[in-house]
Amino acid sequence: MKTLQQMIDEAGSAARLLQNAQTGAFEFPVQSMWSNLIDESEAWRKSAILFDQSFHMTELRITGPDTRRLLSDFSVNNFARFGANKAKQIVCCNKDGYLISDAIIFGYADDDVLVVGRPVVPNWLQFNAETGDYDVEVHIDHLRAYDPNNLRPHYRFEVQGPNAMDILNEVNEGGELSTRFFSMGDMVIAGCKVKTLCHAMGGVAGLEMWGPFEDKAKVEARLLEVGEKHGMLRGGSRSYSATAGESGWFAAPLPAIYESEDMRPYREWLTAAHFEGFSSVGGSFMPEEVSDYYLTPFDLEYDRVIHWDHDFLGRDALLAMKDKKHRKKVILVWNGDDVTEVYRGLFQPGQMPMWMDMPSADYAIHPYDRIEKDGKLVGISGYPLYSANERAYLSVSMVDPEFAEPGTQLELVWGEPNGGTAKPSVHEHRQVTIRCEAQSWPIHEAARRTYRSQS
Numbered sequence: 001m002k003t004l005q006q007m008i009d010e011a012g013s014a015a016r017l018l019q020n021a022q023t024g025a026f027e028f029p030v031q032s033m034w035s036n037l038i039d040e041s042e043a044w045r046k047s048a049i050l051f052d053q054s055f056h057m058t059e060l061r062i063t064g065p066d067t068r069r070l071l072s073d074f075s076v077n078n079f080a081r082f083g084a085n086k087a088k089q090i091v092c093c094n095k096d097g098y099l100i101s102d103a104i105i106f107g108y109a110d111d112d113v114l115v116v117g118r119p120v121v122p123n124w125l126q127f128n129a130e131t132g133d134y135d136v137e138v139h140i141d142h143l144r145a146y147d148p149n150n151l152r153p154h155y156r157f158e159v160q161g162p163n164a165m166d167i168l169n170e171v172n173e174g175g176e177l178s179t180r181f182f183s184m185g186d187m188v189i190a191g192c193k194v195k196t197l198c199h200a201m202g203g204v205a206g207l208e209m210w211g212p213f214e215d216k217a218k219v220e221a222r223l224l225e226v227g228e229k230h231g232m233l234r235g236g237s238r239s240y241s242a243t244a245g246e247s248g249w250f251a252a253p254l255p256a257i258y259e260s261e262d263m264r265p266y267r268e269w270l271t272a273a274h275f276e277g278f279s280s281v282g283g284s285f286m287p288e289e290v291s292d293y294y295l296t297p298f299d300l301e302y303d304r305v306i307h308w309d310h311d312f313l314g315r316d317a318l319l320a321m322k323d324k325k326h327r328k329k330v331i332l333v334w335n336g337d338d339v340t341e342v343y344r345g346l347f348q349p350g351q352m353p354m355w356m357d358m359p360s361a362d363y364a365i366h367p368y369d370r371i372e373k374d375g376k377l378v379g380i381s382g383y384p385l386y387s388a389n390e391r392a393y394l395s396v397s398m399v400d401p402e403f404a405e406p407g408t409q410l411e412l413v414w415g416e417p418n419g420g421t422a423k424p425s426v427h428e429h430r431q432v433t434i435r436c437e438a439q440s441w442p443i444h445e446a447a448r449r450t451y452r453s454q455s
Contacts, residue, residue: 001269002267002272002277005064005264005267005268007426008258009343013290014258014259014289015286015287015290017133018258018281018290018366019280019423020421021278021279021280021364023278023279023364023365023422024365024425025362025364027162028241029056029143030052030054032235033236033239033385034233035233035234037239037358038234038388040234040235041389042389043161043239043367044160044204044243045108045204045389045444046161047161047163047231047233048161048162048164048167048233049160049232050079050157050158050227050231050232050234050235051159051160052157053158053208054155054156054213054216055152056143057117057143057156058117058122058142058143059115059116059123059141060082060114060116060126060139060141061114061138061140061141061153062113062115062137063136063390064135064136065135065136066134066136067082067111067112068110070129070132070312071090073132073311073312074128076093076302076305076306076307076314077091082105082110083109083110084108084109084290085184087183088106088182088305089103089104089107089302090102090103090104090105090115091297091302091306092121093264093297095254095313095315096256097258097317097321097438098416099255099256099296099299099300099302099398100120100124100256100257101118102120102269103115103116103117103118103121103122103357104197106184106195107184111341113159118252118275119143119276120255124257124358126138127270138351141153153212154210154211154213155210155212155216156209156218157209157219158207158209159227160204163232164205164207165179165184166230167232170226171187171246172187172188172189173190174187177241178198180198182197183198185198189218189223190218190221190408191208191218192219193211194209197209203214211454214315228257231413238359239359241360241385241390242360242385242388243389245385245395246443247442248331249396250329250396251383252398253366253368254293254294256291257276257293259271263296279366280364280365280366281364281368282364282367282368283369283416284369284370284414284431286416286417286421293368294323296318297331299398300304306318325401327380327447328399328400328404329334329398330396330397330398330399330439331394331395331397331441331442332395332410332412332437332438332439333390333392333394333437334392334395334434334435335436336392337348339393339434341353342354342414342434351429351430352429352430353414353429354414354415354427354429354431355429357386359386360385361393362383362384363422363423363425368380368382369381369382369413370412371403372411372412372413373403373410373411378410379403379410381395381396383395383396395412395441396441404438406437406439407437407438412430413431413433415429416431
């Protein structure tokens with residue numbers, strides 16, 4: 001099988017490889033809807049929602065005496081006090097301070113952790129564990145297609161919404177629930193031991209929970225039984241895709257691994273079957289240099305988790321850029337009339353605008369669109385989606401700080417230049433401009449008062 005480096009060499013450049021990759025948007029391998037998009041999307045604001053997260057994330061188990069040293073060397077976080085029943089967002093950068101990605105890390109013991117998220121951070125840590133001088137063992141379980149008979153180590157559920165804690169307290173047969181932000185806890189459901197994490201997905205109350213996959217059916221049945229009394233709905237992949245945008249999480253920055261010479265050994269380790277090997281980029285922002293896609297922790301406001309008191313990959317570069325001007329993260333609210341014009345163009349003669357799917361309008365694994373002010377590039381937009389709760393298309397974005405004030409009027413360029421790239425998810429189309437307004441994140445004011453204050 002070809003390595004990622006071989007694929008880049010054959011394409012002529014990493015940017016060209018990614019822009020023309022034969023991969024469309026990331027698809028969650030679960031049922032698309034259980035009822036309908038609107039009711040499911042509104043459930044986490046009005047009652048409660050149950051999401052099945054068992055199949056779309058990669059899990060990396062790391063054990064051994066050098067576990068914390070490995071994590072500390074390759075992330076901006078400090079793990080000196082990390083251990084049992086602790087969790088945090090782990091953020092990894094390359095030598096030049098550009099973001100590789102983020103994930104969630106769960107502590108089972110001082111020398112036993114589970115890293116969960118998109119495959120980027122698990123792959124990166126696995127590579128360094130296997131090629132570096134670390135006394136650890138790693139086991140990776142990649143995201144899999146939805147197949148009830150293809151067992152994973154864990155099931156994973158999320159129950160969120162104003163009624164979520166009533167449901168969880170009723171199903172709990174164990175001790176008191178742990179509801180402090182990013183705290184892990186334990187509960188018992190249908191006689192099964194369950195681990196929990198409070199991280200307020202979507203900016204609303206609730207818990208993530210997981211346990212051995214063989215317990216999945218019993219735990220799920222009990223949650224549904226009690227949830228029905230509290231108006232809880234099951235959420236499918238389509239409504240699930242809107243949660244990240246409402247909460248302000250930029251789900252998949254392009255990992256900064258495709259260009260620098262010091263990353264060559266990693267690119268030669270990665271293959272076409274790895275996430276980084278079949279990833280695609282799409283959208284109106286289409287630079288010739290792949291490094292122009294790269295982001296920093298400052299762009300995404302992850303600088304809050306940087307601990308300067310230890311040596312880690314990228315520390316010197318991040319310290320050098322610390323006091324420089326950085327983009328600010330905002331949520332763009334798209335003008336409804338302009339979005340309607342995109343749909344109107346599908347019914348008119350001549351070249352269409354780029355098709356805008358609902359609720360997620362991304363057509364590549366890494367969507368990047370231009371944000372402009374009076375024709376000048378002032379930021380990057382990612383993951384356009386329709387929010388039934390806000391009655392608007394939204395996108396989590398990074399803009400120059402002078403344009404980040406809530407209410408600032410901006411423009412987004414929708415569609416790729418020159419009629420589109422060779423991705424099969426792209427049809428021949430024309431670019432259009434959509435007016436947008438910058439707003440704070442999370443987009444829901446009540447969530448901002450709670451979630452932002454804890455994160």
